[in-house]
Amino acid sequence: MTDKAEISLLLDYYGAFLTERQRELMRMSADEDMSLSEIADLVGVSRQGVRDCLNRATAQLKELESGLGLIxxxxxxxxxxxxxxxxxxxxxxxxxxxxxxxxxxxxxxxxx
Known part of the structure; x- marks a missing residue:
């Protein structure tokens, strides 16, 4: 469940549970198909910082789906x-x- 379409779907259902920053970075990655470098340059953080944020947000979205099962x-x-x-x-x-x-x-x- 890590492809961009599934992440986008998870965002639609559970995005409100993420911080504004996490939602913004996840949308850039999943919906706008931006690379880590593009996102990092745009928001002024390192690629590793973007990766860490995306990984944490993805884990949180998966945990929500695992518990609530809305999708x-x-x-x-x-x-x-x-x-x-x-x-x-x-x-x-x-x-x-x-x-x-x-x-x-x-x-x-x-x-x-």
Missing amino acids: YHDRKLRGIAEMLEAALDQTSEGGAKDAMRKALDEIRSVIR
Whole structure:
């Protein structure tokens, strides 16, 4: 879970738990695809300082996901919604179909 897309996703879910500085450096690295040298030059610290900050922030984000599991549960809900939608497409009974549609709408309202 260390590729930039996953880090960006972790930032979206848990970025508020980081310091402003950590968020700024993480966004530069993950979202703007800046190198350690580019970030270091821009913010006026050493490459090692940037690396240390990014490593600490990444560890903190992973720890939050490990404990809270928001991304895991979001993905799980999306999978359930897709399965329910597929079942809904195959159902012809009016009452059952209405109940399934209502359940699907409820799930979709949670994952938006």
